[in-house]
Amino acid sequence: MAQAPGKLPGASELPGEFDLIARYFAPLSAGMPGALGLTDDACTYAPPPGYDLVLTVDAMVAGIHFLPDDPAASVARKLLRVNLSDLAAKGAMPVGYLMTTAFTAETDADWVAGFAAGLAADQREYGIGLMGGDTIATPGPLSLTLTALGIVPTGRALRRNGARPGDVVLVSGTIGDGALGLKVLRHEFLDLPPAERRFLEDRYHLPQPRLRLGQALLASNLVHAMMDVSDGLVGDLGHIAEASGVGAILEAAAVPLSAAAAGLLADAPDLLPLILTGGDDYELLLTAAPDAVNDLLALGAEIGTPLSVVGCIPGHAAGERPVRVIDRDGVELNLATGGYRHF
Amino acid sequence: MAQAPGKLPGASELPGEFDLIARYFAPLSAGMPGALGLTDDACTYAPPPGYDLVLTVDAMVAGIHFLPDDPAASVARKLLRVNLSDLAAKGAMPVGYLMTTAFTAETDADWVAGFAAGLAADQREYGIGLMGGDTIATPGPLSLTLTALGIVPTGRALRRNGARPGDVVLVSGTIGDGALGLKVLRHEFLDLPPAERRFLEDRYHLPQPRLRLGQALLASNLVHAMMDVSDGLVGDLGHIAEASGVGAILEAAAVPLSAAAAGLLADAPDLLPLILTGGDDYELLLTAAPDAVNDLLALGAEIGTPLSVVGCIPGHAAGERPVRVIDRDGVELNLATGGYRHF
Missing domain, CATH: 3.90.650.10 (PurM-like C-terminal domain)
Structure with missing residues (x-):
């Protein structure tokens, strides 16, 4: 997207959008061929035959879902893990994720580096990779949205609605x-x-x-x-x-x-x-x-x-x-x- | 997610989170069986055999990507369409979308109703449906993130990187x-x-x-x-x-x-x-x-x-x-x- 009704003052402390993606986020997509190095409009993925895709999305806003002075790496890992927990609840195996980061004028490169390091650590732990995303600026608090992808055998995803009397x-x-x-x-x-x-x-x-x-x-x-x-x-x-x-x-x-x-x-x-x-x-x-x-x-x-x-x-x-x-x-x-x- | 370091004042003008989803968003998922009526942790989807999934995500923030007094229905349709445009660029056929809405204390039920009506209109136009999402509150400007799903024949998604000398x-x-x-x-x-x-x-x-x-x-x-x-x-x-x-x-x-x-x-x-x-x-x-x-x-x-x-x-x-x-x-x-x- 393009036209900005309002530009943000002071947001220049961060590297430009494309540098930011190239420096901090593209390396996180290394293991995901469909992510196209985050240089494209979209990513591709196909679940293996016999599997359904499972998708879940969770958002976090500074001051609401995490404390503003929480370490960046820990914010990143929590963002990822709350989504992985939703996949766990379906019995799914995680594959990767798409992420939107809305940074503020106060967000500095150290914060983004720490955030990316947290993601990298958990990617190794869970065997997943970054598939795509969007990086924008916001005049509001730092906000993060993550869409996680997993797979389950076709038609087998566990659900909430199966509880029976006597269980x-x-x-x-x-x-x-x-x-x-x-x-x-x-x-x-x-x-x-x-x-x-x-x-x-x-x-x-x-x-x-x-x-x-x-x-x-x-x-x-x-x-x-x-x-x-x-x-x-x-x-x-x-x-x-x-x-x-x-x-x-x-x-x-x-x-x-x-x-x-x-x-x-x-x-x-x-x-x-x-x-x-x-x-x-x-x-x-x-x-x-x-x-x-x-x-x-x-x-x-x-x-x-x-x-x-x-x-x-x-x-x-x-x-x-x-x-x-x-x-x-x-x-x-x-x-x-x-x-x-x-x- | 759960614990809120800070609660929002005045956000009670909207129906509660679950009512909001049930009233305005669940109807948008009617055509998507894998969305489970938005009553579950996640949704499921499998591309037809011979197709890759294409995923793209775009975020919009009030005051940055749209004007605060833009009609809600038009904000909804633009949010959806900028993502559909990314799918178009891959040669993909759209399937559905996941959406995160971060509403403010000023967001009222009329706005959400107009927003949902805009989505409904475009869902009909493009033959797609809502598959899942997250609805949160933010002390910052109203923010929206949409992840769109499409399909392309396996391995055929068009990319940016194929331009050749002489083209x-x-x-x-x-x-x-x-x-x-x-x-x-x-x-x-x-x-x-x-x-x-x-x-x-x-x-x-x-x-x-x-x-x-x-x-x-x-x-x-x-x-x-x-x-x-x-x-x-x-x-x-x-x-x-x-x-x-x-x-x-x-x-x-x-x-x-x-x-x-x-x-x-x-x-x-x-x-x-x-x-x-x-x-x-x-x-x-x-x-x-x-x-x-x-x-x-x-x-x-x-x-x-x-x-x-x-x-x-x-x-x-x-x-x-x-x-x-x-x-x-x-x-x-x-x-x-x-x-x-x-x-």
Whole structure:
């Protein structure tokens, strides 16, 4: 695109658009022949025979989805990983990504270099490459949009809408660390040991998309419904329940917690709603028949990402509230919020 | 994604995120089974056997790429069409798109309704559908990112890098209308007849992606290099020249102009640089062997989008300036700018 109704003052600190792409972004496309070195209008890709393409897009805005002083490399890796987590939830294998970067007059070359280094590190980790993108300037906060591509065997992508009455609900890893990590970054929980502070911060900055687990779960044929937990466990279980036309019960005491989260919760029980609804977990949430539980737990252990049973699907007819959260004694908890909404 | 370091004040004027998607965007996905009604983490798609997928992404920011008071429907259609123009340049057939919308506290439901109506109109026109996306809030200007998907026969996507010494350079339609249209919208050229003002405004607001022509050009096997003119004719011819390792000569007097543009240029010859470098043309720019010209001109006439010969590829070794622009007498013109850069 071309004509600019308003030019940006001061944006010249960065190299020009084409130099920026050539210097920082084109090297990230080296492994992707269809990216044409980012010198063309578009890129090409064909999934292998017998595979569907899976596409997902997520955007991040400075001050909303990340802290303005977060390290550039960590912003890059989170941007990539939240999208890879969506692919994991479909059971997909990641292939590559397209990215739009809207830089501000304050964005300098060091920031872009750090951002590109973060992408490069995660490309190596996940075996993917940059396929295309757009680089623009914005008078608003720095904004990033990433479209990730993956592949799944034809017609096999896992979905949210398959939960059945009688299913059990399972979740991977631990829940609440990301939301607690953001509080640590905001200088809360100052009594926490440094190692635990660091662990929680990392869980906020650096999601671990459960790609191997997602692919193994797809291959197991045992999963009825799956999604990743990004908006909060209760809210996302509600998404599965709504899409499947069922209700769900979440047993708060069964939700797996890290040692750091468990310690904080023991000291401050009022952290429970944050843990259950805060989001930024990027774990996999799934339902399956009760007789599949043993095999699923074994599968999680084998992959090294444990699965935990956290609830069940009692039946149809969800009633007013799709997800009921109960405590150890079966008493329903009244959580103030049912999950993050962007606005 | 979930945790918000900062919440937006006043953003409640819009329906909630999920209502917004359900009300305005989900209906746009009706024709795309892989979109899963926008109720899932991701969408799926497989190109037909024998086809590659073509992907392209373009972003637009209010105040930079469109005027803040542009009608919402026209912003939507331009966002879609600039991406479709990139697909046209590959010779691709459009399939669908993913979209990220970052709305502000001032964005109201009327704006979103108009925006969705514009998308719906163009979806019908181009036979495509919405496949997925992300809807977020931003404290900055309204920002939009669109990833378009198309298909081309395997390995056949047209590229920028095939121009050969001895080729002629052709362009479709007329050049300069978009850049002049923006000036009309800024209340310049007040003496111009209303019909011509309207024509130029439309050319700025509503690009005509040359999809049929692009596909016919691919099928003709006559094209060596192709791209769409978005950043300005001179700059974009420079992109072809650089990617192909050649130089290019553009004959200014041969560049096809609309009656409105020709009239303005006759009165004000100093508009020539704007016409040749202003961009927002969304025409196709291509090179081919001289003996293909007659067939190409006939093909353009048949499609109803005329092609014009505007220059040639003199040889290798581009020298300092990849594109030389010459006048009727062969004298080189010194244009101040070589094309729009985003910053």
